Amino acid sequence: MIDPQLLRAAPEVVEASQRARGADVGLVAKAAEADAARRDAIAEFERLRAEQNAFGKRVAVASREEKPALLAQVKDLAAAVKAAAERSSEAEAAAEQAVAAIPNVVLAGVPEGGEDDYVVLREVGTIPAFDFEPRDHLEIGELLGAIDMARGAKVSGTRFSYLRGVGARLELALMNLALDRALEAAFVPLITPTLVKPEIMRGTGFLDAHSDAVYKVESEDLYLTGTSEVALAGYHADEIIDLSDGPLRYAGWSTCYRLEAGSAGKDTRGIIRTRQFDKLEMFSYVDPADAEQEHARLLAMQERMMTDLGLAYRVIDTAAGDLGSSAARKFDVEAWIPTQGTYRELTSTSNCTTYQARRLAIRHRTESGRTAPVATLNGTLATTRWIAAILETHQRADGSVVVPEVLRPFLGGLDVLEPLG
Numbered sequence: 001m002i003d004p005q006l007l008r009a010a011p012e013v014v015e016a017s018q019r020a021r022g023a024d025v026g027l028v029a030k031a032a033e034a035d036a037a038r039r040d041a042i043a044e045f046e047r048l049r050a051e052q053n054a055f056g057k058r059v060a061v062a063s064r065e066e067k068p069a070l071l072a073q074v075k076d077l078a079a080a081v082k083a084a085a086e087r088s089s090e091a092e093a094a095a096e097q098a099v100a101a102i103p104n105v106v107l108a109g110v111p112e113g114g115e116d117d118y119v120v121l122r123e124v125g126t127i128p129a130f131d132f133e134p135r136d137h138l139e140i141g142e143l144l145g146a147i148d149m150a151r152g153a154k155v156s157g158t159r160f161s162y163l164r165g166v167g168a169r170l171e172l173a174l175m176n177l178a179l180d181r182a183l184e185a186a187f188v189p190l191i192t193p194t195l196v197k198p199e200i201m202r203g204t205g206f207l208d209a210h211s212d213a214v215y216k217v218e219s220e221d222l223y224l225t226g227t228s229e230v231a232l233a234g235y236h237a238d239e240i241i242d243l244s245d246g247p248l249r250y251a252g253w254s255t256c257y258r259l260e261a262g263s264a265g266k267d268t269r270g271i272i273r274t275r276q277f278d279k280l281e282m283f284s285y286v287d288p289a290d291a292e293q294e295h296a297r298l299l300a301m302q303e304r305m306m307t308d309l310g311l312a313y314r315v316i317d318t319a320a321g322d323l324g325s326s327a328a329r330k331f332d333v334e335a336w337i338p339t340q341g342t343y344r345e346l347t348s349t350s351n352c353t354t355y356q357a358r359r360l361a362i363r364h365r366t367e368s369g370r371t372a373p374v375a376t377l378n379g380t381l382a383t384t385r386w387i388a389a390i391l392e393t394h395q396r397a398d399g400s401v402v403v404p405e406v407l408r409p410f411l412g413g414l415d416v417l418e419p420l421g
Helices: 004-009 011-021 026-061 067-100 137-143 149-156 166-184 198-203 229-234 288-308 355-360 386-393 405-411
Strands: 119-124 188-191 215-217 222-224 239-241 248-257 276-286 313-317 329-337 342-351 362-365 371-373 375-383
Touching: 004 011, 004 026, 011 026, 026 067, 119 288, 137 386, 166 188, 166 248, 166 276, 166 288, 166 375, 166 386, 166 405, 198 222, 198 229, 198 355, 229 248, 229 276, 229 355, 229 375, 276 288, 288 313, 288 329, 288 342, 288 375, 313 342, 329 386, 342 386, 355 362, 355 375
Parallel strands: 188 248, 239 362
Antiparallel strands: 119 313, 215 222, 248 276, 276 375, 313 329, 329 342, 342 375, 362 371
16 A cells, blocks of 8 residues: 555645546545544554553552542443544554555656556667568467467367467477576566465455456455466565565566456457466565666566567556556556557566555565565566567568577577478
8 A cells, every 4th residue: 555654744745646547536635534533543542541551550559448449440441441442443444445545656757647648768679561461470370380269269268279389389488588587687486376365466456456357266265366476476475574685586487367357359369368378477575765776677678578589669658547556657568569550568567666565564674673665566578478479570471480589499499480281
């Protein structure tokens, strides 16, 4: 959740963030009132408890004649303390709920507005030109025997597929390349659980704006994750971590699941928008003072992958209204998809500042010796969707595909994917 100190000291900053997101500004005043009521209730409870303790000492030294009257007052005080404790707990819960309803405060410079109000920061690479009619990634995948959507639908329903033959090998090559890059950058690899408890899913913000995309296993009260970010954020929940030697960085490899609710008619062809996919996710726990620098570092790693795979791409600064509840800033990296004649998001990286850490109680010890929330950041380094851009960008007239040089060592030196028979 947001920093309550910011809510108290500078509510106008939180209100400005809400306006930039197109969110309810009135939530700020409600949260401030609930926070003030919580502090008043705690103060009243502590006052009565102190009075009770002092009165207990008086009873201990009272004469036999004084004690009966004093003990009656003790009962009254005990009842008042109990009632104050209940009011304090209720006020605490109400304040937590009110503050949790406010999404993360966006950083200075984030564009205002909704989905179409992003700012293009840069375009990199040469958009491919063909002297033949380019095929889309599904047609190429079928020629290569690499993608089987029909059997995916037969077995599991719409938006499921099989990657087979060179398709399966290409995904593993891509993921292993990303893993090698993560290892070079001192990320610790983790193969993460894909089922998590509600408090972990909620703590990362995925039961807020993203709840309609989440699979739930009702019988177990567990959720299937749409990104290993969730499990990576939960890894250090309720812990005080040591950042004295710098950030803790993890690379999570997992299968991911998304319902794709509300996406009817969008990217129904091929593997750009599917309900199951693999992903390698970077995740960093850092001192909040270093969060923006870490964000730039994650973005640079993503851009290097794009360049080395020979993909034309652009980087956009996502508008506030298109951010998830946890992100204070998000950069999307979009690759050019030739048959669509446009850039499509392949990856993103988000700075969640201390929002997730506050919800998950993840702290570090500062130079003063006190504990404080850490900042968390995430960014995807490879996922199944990337295959679509690779196949379309590097296709040839005969349906074959030139393998990007950086992937060849992971494919046994294979330099061209050839159509079957």
